[in-house]
Amino acid sequence: MLTNERHEYILGLLDQKQTIKIQEIVDDTGASESTIRRDLTELENRQLLVRVFGGAVLPGRNLSEPSISDKSTRNLEEKIKLAKYAASFVQEGDSVFLDAGTTTFQMIPFLKDKDVVVVTNGLTLVDALNEHGITTYLTGGLMKSRTGAMVGSQTIQALMNYRFDLCFLGVNGFHPDYGYTTPDPEEAAVKRLASTYARKTFVLADHTKANQVSFAKIMDLDGADLIVNEIDRHMMEQLEKKTTVKVEKQ
Amino acid sequence: MLTNERHEYILGLLDQKQTIKIQEIVDDTGASESTIRRDLTELENRQLLVRVFGGAVLPGRNLSEPSISDKSTRNLEEKIKLAKYAASFVQEGDSVFLDAGTTTFQMIPFLKDKDVVVVTNGLTLVDALNEHGITTYLTGGLMKSRTGAMVGSQTIQALMNYRFDLCFLGVNGFHPDYGYTTPDPEEAAVKRLASTYARKTFVLADHTKANQVSFAKIMDLDGADLIVNEIDRHMMEQLEKKTTVKVEKQ
DNA sequence: CCAAAATCAATCATAATCATTCATAAGCAG
DNA sequence: CTGCTTATGAATGATTATGATTGATTTTGG
Structure with a gap:
């Protein structure tokens, strides 16, 4: 045949x-x-x-599951621990930018008693933020159906109205030379800009993101502290030359 | 398997x-x-x-679907007919503003084959718009947890970037003297502004809204065509002095 | 309130499926 | 025929899904 x-x-x-x-x-x-x-x-x-x-x-959202390509629910336990650790940096009354993404999503339950104001471009976070009674501003912009993120000029414009105490970003890869990367250039632009308006920026990444490089560069490693949970010694040394690494210990 | x-x-x-x-x-x-x-x-x-x-x-829907408890399902049949009728005014390729609300929500299925661009401040509409593959822009702004609407200065600012062919609004009451009204002043402001940027504005209201007056005035009757489905003669005559009334006939 | 039954999360060993590699076979141009 | 490319099949070790077992937890029915 x-x-x-x-x-x-x-x-x-x-x-x-x-x-x-x-x-x-x-x-x-x-x-x-x-x-x-x-x-x-x-x-x-x-x-x-x-x-x-x-x-x-068949392609199309019916039978193909987002998690297959995305691995969004893969290391959920890991992500929750990471998220909890990340949330511990948030102070009472902070204004916080939360990126669209599954790890940042997991932070929400840990923010509810902190009286924070959240700004986000992630539509997937909306329900959870609402449920936990967190004051929330949406950036607005073009809705990307695949990721549930809002992007584009209007998102950019909206961000300029805000200043954040803290900014939490998800990425698809981090690498000592190529920095933080993600597949979509528009989403990368939003992440990049959000971080420039923040007093301090954290990138949340589980161990599967180590040494990964995706299409669109967000920024160099030194643009944000990196929050990870497990990482080998060699990698760690390399990263620490470039940025602050916060390790979530079991 | x-x-x-x-x-x-x-x-x-x-x-x-x-x-x-x-x-x-x-x-x-x-x-x-x-x-x-x-x-x-x-x-x-x-x-x-x-x-x-x-x-x-099944997950308890929050913002993704109008709550089943409140009045939204009460006149659902009526609202769907109304929505279908309203959608018939939409032309291929139009840019459309959809207000947050249950009636506008019902319009979505009827828009999917029209290649429209939708702008909305309603978070409850997001999932449905997404499911029907409609290009969607969100205004952004402060999230009102009760109604799932986005409001405030940022919403206002975002609207200024757009011009609409058509604008569809829901209201809580319409009245010959007091015009269109709704409970929340901030939401009223958004509705008002959206309509000023539209070539044509429609208000959708079922029969329970007739002669009702709510706290915040959106605008006078002549600011928008009124789409209703059943209405008595006397009322009709009064309304037609002030605005165009489109009646959805069974 | 207690006890039995049902359901649960956690763990482990097994089986199925996977990506990768390598060697062979087939096709084709010179 | 030789040298080259391409398609194939088999073998490998790694990854993933599965099913059974355990003891803990929750519900049910007195």
Whole structure:
């Protein structure tokens, strides 16, 4: 069976069934597992399907889960600890910028008794902030449906009206040479600007972000203190040359 | 059965039945109890359900959906008809301001194929706009937890950046002499300003709002066309002296 | 209030799936 | 035929999902 034929076959099957298992395709086509895997990776790169553990699903939010690409709920325990630690830097009455993101989201419960004012561009944080009775300002701007973040010129303009005691950012990667990075340039711009209006900025990152580099640079390491929870000695030494590292200990 | 399939299955079942027992899912899917538990914790982390002892229930919607308790569901049928009628005034490619509120919320499904750009100060509308793939700008501002509206100086400032083809507002009362009114002065200010930047403004009001007067005045009747669905002759005559009235007929 | 039953979180070993590597085979141009 | 590229299949060690077990917690029914 030709490569193209297999691809057609896979897509056809997927269209019918919404979900396919790798083993199914192997049985049907007679090709080896390795080959089918290669097919799936290729088709995923062309955005014709989304791979999941054990098979693939049609693209589009239905069956494909945000967490797969995003890993948003992956290290949730870790993120909660990180968030709690981060929240401990917040003083009574502070004005705080909270970035859109899952780690900053976890900070919210720990802020409720601190009488803070929160400014955020993250729509996913809204309900939780509301539930905990925290005074909240939204930046406004264009709504990015994928991330639930608000971005764009209006977000920028809104930020200029505020000054923060503290600014908490999530990132997709931190690296001694390439600094803090994230996939979306517009979101990077918002993060960057928010931090310039803050007396002090913290970046929250779990261990999976170490040495990762994403497309859009937010700023160099020295632009913000880094809050992490586990990190090897060698990495630590390198980072501490560039910035202050706060380690959350179990 | 793939993990994603199970997740979809669980959410689907939950959507149908509002409540599910773990044992049910175990029986239906053939997966072990441990696995189902893991699924539930994961889905709970993503806020797609809430775990309870013995199973799971649908998440209690906060700002994402109009609260079921208050009057919003009372005249829901009426509001949907009203909303559909209102949406019929929207042209392909229009830029539209949607006020925070339950009636404007109902307009969203009818806008999805019109390629519109929506600007709103209503956090309750966000999820629905997102789900229907509508390009959306949020005004930003102070979040009012009770109504899910954004208000204040920043909202005002944001509005000045936009011009609308159409502006749709909800109100708490309309009255021939006292005009359109609503309980909150800040929200009134936002409504008023949004309408001044629109080529045409509509107020949506069901029959319970007739002759009602609330604390904060938005504007006189002639500031906007009034969309209603049932109204007695006498009232109608009085209103038509002041403004254009569009009546949604069954 | 107590005790039995049900449900739970935490842990572990196992099984399934994964990415990576390497060697082979097939196609093709010179 | 030789040398090159590409597709394939098998093998590896790593990662992830799963199912069973444990003892703790919560609910239920007196």
